[in-house]
Amino acid sequence: MDLQSLLSSKKKAILQKWTDAVLDTYESPGFFKKQKDRFANPIGATISDGLQELYDILLENRELDEAAAPLESIIKMRAVQDFTPSRAVSFVYQLKGIVRQEAAGEKNSEGSRAGLAVFEARLDRVALMAFDLYMECRERLHRIRVNEVLSGRSALTDGTKCVSARLKREQAEAADNNQSNRLT
Amino acid sequence: MADTKVEQMSVDVVRDPSMMTGAIPRKDWMDMPVTFKPGNYCYPAKKSIVEYLDKGLPGLFGVPREWQVESDDWQLPENWVEIILQGMRERLDKFRSFKVFMDICVRCGACADKCHFFLGTGDPKNMPVLRAELLRSIYRGNFTKAGRILGSIAGGRPMTFEVLKEWFMYFYQCTECRRCSVFCPYGIDTAEITMMARELLHLVGVGTNWILEPAANSNRTGNHLGLQPHTFKQNAEFLLDDIEEVTGVKLQNLTFNRKGAEVLFVIPSADVFADPGIFTFMGYLLIFEHVGLDYTISTYSSEGGNFGSFTNNELMKKLNGKMYAEAKRLGVKWILGGECGHMWRVVHQYMETMNGPPDNLEVPKSPITGTVFENAAAAKMVHISEFTADLIKHDKLKIDKSRNDHRVVTFHDSCNPSRGMGMLEEPRYILQNVCNKFYEMPENTIREQTFCCGSGTGLNTGEIMDLRMRGGLPRANAVKHVEEKHGVNMLSCICAIDRATLLALMEYWNPNVGVCGISELVGNALIMEGEKVRDQDLRFEELAGAGQGEEPGTNEEGE
Numbered sequence: 001m002d003l004q005s006l007l008s009s010k011k012k013a014i015l016q017k018w019t020d021a022v023l024d025t026y027e028s029p030g031f032f033k034k035q036k037d038r039f040a041n042p043i044g045a046t047i048s049d050g051l052q053e054l055y056d057i058l059l060e061n062r063e064l065d066e067a068a069a070p071l072e073s074i075i076k077m078r079a080v081q082d083f084t085p086s087r088a089v090s091f092v093y094q095l096k097g098i099v100r101q102e103a104a105g106e107k108n109s110e111g112s113r114a115g116l117a118v119f120e121a122r123l124d125r126v127a128l129m130a131f132d133l134y135m136e137c138r139e140r141l142h143r144i145r146v147n148e149v150l151s152g153r154s155a156l157t158d159g160t161k162c163v164s165a166r167l168k169r170e171q172a173e174a175a176d177n178n179q180s181n182r183l184t
Numbered sequence: 185m186a187d188t189k190v191e192q193m194s195v196d197v198v199r200d201p202s203m204m205t206g207a208i209p210r211k212d213w214m215d216m217p218v219t220f221k222p223g224n225y226c227y228p229a230k231k232s233i234v235e236y237l238d239k240g241l242p243g244l245f246g247v248p249r250e251w252q253v254e255s256d257d258w259q260l261p262e263n264w265v266e267i268i269l270q271g272m273r274e275r276l277d278k279f280r281s282f283k284v285f286m287d288i289c290v291r292c293g294a295c296a297d298k299c300h301f302f303l304g305t306g307d308p309k310n311m312p313v314l315r316a317e318l319l320r321s322i323y324r325g326n327f328t329k330a331g332r333i334l335g336s337i338a339g340g341r342p343m344t345f346e347v348l349k350e351w352f353m354y355f356y357q358c359t360e361c362r363r364c365s366v367f368c369p370y371g372i373d374t375a376e377i378t379m380m381a382r383e384l385l386h387l388v389g390v391g392t393n394w395i396l397e398p399a400a401n402s403n404r405t406g407n408h409l410g411l412q413p414h415t416f417k418q419n420a421e422f423l424l425d426d427i428e429e430v431t432g433v434k435l436q437n438l439t440f441n442r443k444g445a446e447v448l449f450v451i452p453s454a455d456v457f458a459d460p461g462i463f464t465f466m467g468y469l470l471i472f473e474h475v476g477l478d479y480t481i482s483t484y485s486s487e488g489g490n491f492g493s494f495t496n497n498e499l500m501k502k503l504n505g506k507m508y509a510e511a512k513r514l515g516v517k518w519i520l521g522g523e524c525g526h527m528w529r530v531v532h533q534y535m536e537t538m539n540g541p542p543d544n545l546e547v548p549k550s551p552i553t554g555t556v557f558e559n560a561a562a563a564k565m566v567h568i569s570e571f572t573a574d575l576i577k578h579d580k581l582k583i584d585k586s587r588n589d590h591r592v593v594t595f596h597d598s599c600n601p602s603r604g605m606g607m608l609e610e611p612r613y614i615l616q617n618v619c620n621k622f623y624e625m626p627e628n629t630i631r632e633q634t635f636c637c638g639s640g641t642g643l644n645t646g647e648i649m650d651l652r653m654r655g656g657l658p659r660a661n662a663v664k665h666v667e668e669k670h671g672v673n674m675l676s677c678i679c680a681i682d683r684a685t686l687l688a689l690m691e692y693w694n695p696n697v698g699v700c701g702i703s704e705l706v707g708n709a710l711i712m713e714g715e716k717v718r719d720q721d722l723r724f725e726e727l728a729g730a731g732q733g734e735e736p737g738t739n740e741e742g743e
Contacts, residue, residue, distance in 0.1 A: 026306030031297050039626045042303060042661035076693070080653040081305060082224070137692075141653065144691045145646045148684075151459055 001106060003099075003115025007059050010102050015055055017098045019048050022074075022091040025083070043077060050074040051091075058095075058122060067126050072133050079137035089130040096120055216309075218349045223650040225253045226356055226392035226643070233396045234389065240403065241498050245396070246389020253352070258345075264388045265343045269326055271387045275380055276327065282380050285372045286323045289316065295364035295374065300636050301357045304654035312364035312374045315354050319381050322347060352390055355381040357651065359640035360494075360526075361599035366632050378641075383496040391495065395642035399491035402503050406484040407453035408491055413440075413483035419456045420465070420481070427466050430724065432716030435473045438481070441514065445480035446551060448511045450565075451522035452488045452680030455701075461683050463722045464523055464701030470710050471572060471703065475552045475580055479520065485510035488527035489680060493534075494642040501538040504530050507565070508542045518548035519565040523701045525640065525679030528567065529604035536562045553578040567601065569678055572706060573610040576617045582711040585620050587718060589728035591674040592621040593705065594666045596659065596686065597634035598679030608632070611678055611702055618702075618709040623670040629662035639685035652685065653692050660693035667694055676702045 007014070023029040023044065031041070038045035053070035056062075071092075078088040099119065103112040234248035251259050261267065276283045295312040297303070302310040309315060317339075324331030324340035331340025341347070360375035368374070385391065398408035405412055411419070417440050428434045439445065451468070455461035472479055485506040492499030511519055521527060545564040548557040555574045557566045575581050595615055601607045608631050615622045629635050638655025666672040675686055675697050686699045708721045719727055 028306055028308045028311075032306060035297065037628065039629050039658070039662055039665070040297070040303075042657050043306060046661070077657065080650045080692075082307075140692060141649055144688045145649050147691070148646055148688055151687075 001108070001111050003103065003112040003119055004059075006103060006106065006112045007055075007099070007119075011055065011059065014095075014098055014102060015052055018055070018091075018095050019051050021094045021098070022047050022051065025087065025091070046073050046077060047091075054126065055095075058119065058126075064122065064125055064129070067129060068133070071126065071130055072137075075130055075133045076137050079134050080141065085134060089127065089134055092123060092127040092130050096123060217346060218353045220254045220349070220353070223648060225353065225648065226394055226645055227647055228253055229391045229393045229396040233393065233400050234391070236400050237396060237403075237499070240502070241496075243387075244496055244498055245386050245391060249389065251389075256345075258348075258390065260345075260348075260388055260390075264348075267387050268322075268343055268348075268384050271384045272323065272327070272380075275383065276323075279376075279380070281373065281376055285316075285374075285377055286320055286327075288370050289313065289320065289372055290370070291317075292369065294367045294369060295372075298364045298367050299358075300361070300363070300638055300658045301359075301655045304638070304657035305357075309350070309354050310357055312358075315358060316372075316374055316377045318347070318350050318354055319377060348385075348388075348390070351381050351385055355385065356392065356643065357655070359599070359636045359638065359643060359655065360529075361636035361640060362603045363599070363633065363636065366603065379493075379497075382494065386495050392642065392645070394645035395491055395494045398489075398642075399495060399499055399503070402487050402489075402491055403499075405486075406482070406506060407487035408489060409453055409457070411453065411457070411486070413486075416440075416453070416456060416483045416486050423456070423462055423466055424469070426462075426722070426724075427469065430720050430722055431470070431712050431718065433473075433712045433714055435469055437473050437477070437479070438469055439479075440481050440483055442480040443514050445514060446478040446517050447480075448485070448507075448514055448516040448519045449479045449481050449522065450485055450488045450507055450519060450527075451481070452524040452527065453486050454489075454680045454684060455522060456486075458684060460687065460698070460700050460704070460723075461680055463704040463707070464683065465703075466722045467701065467703030467705070467707030468522060468568060470707040470712065471568075471575070471581070474582075474710050474712060475575060478551065480514060480516070482510040482514065488521055488524035490527055490530045491642065493526055493530050497534075497538075500530060500534065504535055505539045507531075507535075508539050508545075511542065511564075512544045515544075517546045518560075519545070520548075520568060520571060521565055522568050523678040523680065523683075523703060525598045525600040525681050526604075527600075528607075529600040531563055531565050532605035535565070550574055552580050567605075567607060567610070567678075568703060569601075569607060569610040569614060572703070573613045576614060581706075583618055583706075583709045584711050584718075585618055585709055587708045587721065587727055588619040588705050589621065590721070590725070591619060591700075591705065592623065592670060592672045593619050593674045593676050594623050594625055594663065594670075594672045595630070595702075596625075596637070596663075596675055596677040596682060597630050598677050598682050599634060599636050599640060601678055602634050603632060611676075614702055614706060615676065618705050621670075623666050623672055625662040625666050629658065635659040635662065637679075637682050637685045637689060639689075640681055644681055644685045649688070652688065656685070656689040656693070659686075660689050663690070663694050663697055667697055673697055675699050676705060678702055 023032045026032060032044035035041035035044060050070040050073045054067055057067050103116060106112060228251055231248045231250050234245050237245045238248060247261055249259050291313055293313060299310055299312050321339055321341045322343050324338060325342055330338040355378050358378040360378050362375045364374045401410035402408050424435050455465040490500055490503050492503040507519060542564050547561045548564060548566045553574055560566050593615060595611060624630060635658040637659060639652045663675055673696060675690060677686060678701060683699055683701055690697045690699060704722055721727060
């Protein structure tokens with residue numbers, strides 16, 4: 001069986017293993033695996049939907065750009081949770097082990113081995129995208145911290161955020177400009 | 185040269201994929217130590233702030249000192265264990281609810297998966313039952329016979345530094361939102377357990393600066409930012425210019441500290457200086473001017489938010505007392521309160537007991553509609569949403585709903601007004617009357633079951649931004665749903681902490697969604713006497729179309 005057929009016929013089992021493995025990185029994964037209501041269980045739902053979408057993209061040989069959205073949904077969460085950067089993005093690599101395990105368990109694994117290199121090369125690209133997205137999330141978080149400081153107490157002293165203070169400043173500047181235009 | 189490590193790794197990967205998961209070992213919860221690292225704890229209170237608070241309420245905030253959370257030496261007093269146990273003993277005697285909540289939990293687990301911090305972290309100590317167990321185990325170990333004799337077999341344990349660290353970690357990962365309480369078959373109010381734990385922590389000088397400094401400011405100048413009267417007044421008056429710019433109407437009725445006004449209006453102070461609260465404030469003023477309310481704002485009781493309620497009941501009482509004191513000094517008939525969160529928990533549940541009854545005040549009666557607010561007969565304080573909804577019900581507001589057509593709105597039930605005082609319908613009634621596009625989030629994320637913003641009870645500080653994003657995940661997840669389904673671009677709420685924290689939350693999770701108070705939307709829609717053609721909203725943003733007027737009640741309803 002070639003790898004494509006293997007990925008397709010064992011989709012359900014592989015996805016289940018992958019999802020379980022990612023949820024196992026949390027301290028109490030039982031609930032995240034069990035609860036099916038997506039609003040009562042945002043981590044479980046986001047991870048299970050995101051991984052399924054990623055898997056379909058890999059299986060159907062779609063453009064890897066499409067992986068950005070499902071990847072982001074998962075990484076956005078893991079970037080603010082209690083993980084080191086490597087553990088936050090490790091879920092992409094976890095698929096490698098699972099697929100290899102499935103391929104090795106086949107009676108005639110020669111057929112699937114050939115496709116493995118290509119599949120893993122694509123997965124590596126997804127992993128690199130994951131690093132970029134992780135950094136984007138962290139940078140966004142820091143920007144939010146800065147924005148919050150700027151919109152807080154400092155607004156009282158420098159007036160940058162107060163709309164009317166800004167308007168008054170602008171009007172004063174405009175008046176000054178008019179004045180100087182007239183003089184010249 | 186063959187790389188044996190790579191070869192070995194690839195074998196490991198096939199044999200044991202969990203090698204790469206980094207899964208955390210699972211031990212008994214009592215044996216899992218707490219590790220503080222940047223991003224998971226709030227900065228401790230400054231020495232000068234604790235010194236100041238200690239002058240007014242001696243002994244309640246511990247010994248003033250500089251200390252580091254990550255250090256193993258918190259410079260606690262030698263007898264700190266004794267102080268905690270004595271404090272616990274006093275509170276078990278004083279607060280019957282505390283004693284009952286310590287005894288009656290059967291650990292059924294109904295609350296376990298209801299906390300937004302648990303849902304966002306997966307950390308079992310964020311299950312409300314287990315968080316409470318951090319305190320209950322000390323109660324059992326020291327105050328019950330079984331616990332004293334049998335120790336951990338009876339679920340008891342001694343008070344140690346490790347336990348204190350756990351308390352500081354997890355009782356500051358609870359926003360006292362009370363979502364878990366809704367599901368508790370015994371009605372245990374887990375928020376009150378957190379309150380007790382924080383009281384005990386403060387007794388040994390373990391408190392956060394983001395709570396104690398605003399509390400000190402509120403005590404000194406009347407608001408959490410420490411704004412002095414002239415600054416407070418000036419900031420509010422700046423906003424009158426903005427209103428004039430947008431509507432063409434110069435409002436005349438805003439006064440400060442005016443004796444003899446009928447109503448004292450108390451707001452969360454962020455509404456006079458911080459975006460987007462300032463737009464909510466403009467909304468309040470437009471409503472009052474529209475109906476000609478005789479009101480005044482006090483620069484001394486200029487903070488609805490009660491930062492004392494995050495520390496201990498004594499400071500909560502002291503800060504809350506300013507409202508009645510100012511109402512008495514100014515000789516008003518009743519108090520109207522703005523869109524604030526925990527202020528309403530305090531007003532609704534504790535004010536009457538702590539500082540009441542206010543014999544100088546009358547049962548609130550709307551001078552415009554004649555409605556008597558019987559629900560506020562004891563506290564004498566009415567919520568702005570009750571007041572506005574009553575005005576709309578009696579057809580006292582001229583409204584052009586189309587002026588909010590550029591907003592596709594959803595409503596976040598702020599924890600304290602919804603669960604803390606049961607106000608679920610009024611804000612929705614207002615929204616349905618001032619917006620054409622209002623959509624509800626899913627049923628299990630609103631009303632009594634609303635998810636917290638993740639940053640209440642003094643957790644809205646920058647150093648724990650990661651934690652705030654985790655705690656707010658369930659709320660953001662529900663907003664994402666309505667954004668994708670209905671194109672929602674505005675998250676409305678009736679709480680100042682929400683207006684500040686949901687902003688950061690949305691910036692991270694759903695950057696296309698803004699945040700507003702509902703009075704801002706009312707202000708946009710109000711047709712003011714003598715106004716100019718309105719082509720901008722209160723944020724100076726273009727309206728969807730020139731407002732041509734539309735009769736209230738002709739809107740398509742939300743879901």
